[in-house]
Amino acid sequence: MSERTDWPLWEVFVRARRGLSHTHAGSLHAPDAEFALRNARDLYTRRGEGVSIWVVPSAAVTASSPDEKDPFFAPAADKPYRHPTFYEIPDGVKHL
């Protein structure tokens, strides 16, 4: 394996079935978007995991910083009325 690392990094999202959302599957290197799609097909859908793939340049992802975790997420914890815990989930509903 050579030292070449000049190919950009891509994030891969795979939709497992119709009706579900695309889920982050991992990342890979590829010279361009078309090859990123093909590499994603080889790396993440070999066992029939997907019906659709998105690839996004990793550089295009803006992520929240671990340092901002408290101001970002803590205020949600003490507002129980935001959590619909009183509903019983019908048996047939799988992906709620």
Add this chain to the structure above:
Amino acid sequence: MSAALALGDDALVLSHRLGQWAGHAPVLEEEVALANIALDLLGQARVLLSLAGDEDELAFLREERAFRNVQLVEQPNGDFAHTIARQLYFSAYQLPLYRELAAGDGPFAPLAAKAAQEVDYHLDHARQWTLRLGDGTQESHARMQRACDALWRYTGELFRPVEGLGVDPSALEQGWLRSVGEVLERATLTLPDGPRSGGWAAGAGREGLHTESFGRMLAEMQHLHRSHPGASW
């Protein structure tokens, strides 16, 4: 079933050549892509060789002269451009061949129908790389052109008749020239003009005559099975 041997050996030998990239490919992602293609071809080889006899005996216990693959598929990997040119030439032949076989009702129809989808992807992979290498840097262009030229003389053999195949490969030749020519043109490469048939062309693999590096490849492929006869996992 000489046709089953011919097609099965093509798939088996090319699969082994591609497998030789494991641990050596330029990047990890491409290594997986080549291994996937190799595994597709190995699956095809297993079905085809089983039509002709015992798959293990045929793969591991035949001598070089008993193999019926075209000489194109046994050519060494060379640099990455050679591997891609070999794949482009071969997949552009295998895809229409499998489609013809799938459309008929011969013994190869079920396999060909399934395998054509796999080969469609192999051809796409080879095309994408040919475009990028040909229309890439000066260095990649020169290497891709060299690879296309070097393997050209092995392509005439693809279109010779195969006994029991049920399809006349020579009918595929014009389409092959068009599809390869179109890719090379888009890749800013020149269609090689060397001989593909006649005295200066290569290709008697279907009669069991193989090129120099094939013996080494077979020795590597067969040595484990021959050293431990009857061993199982």
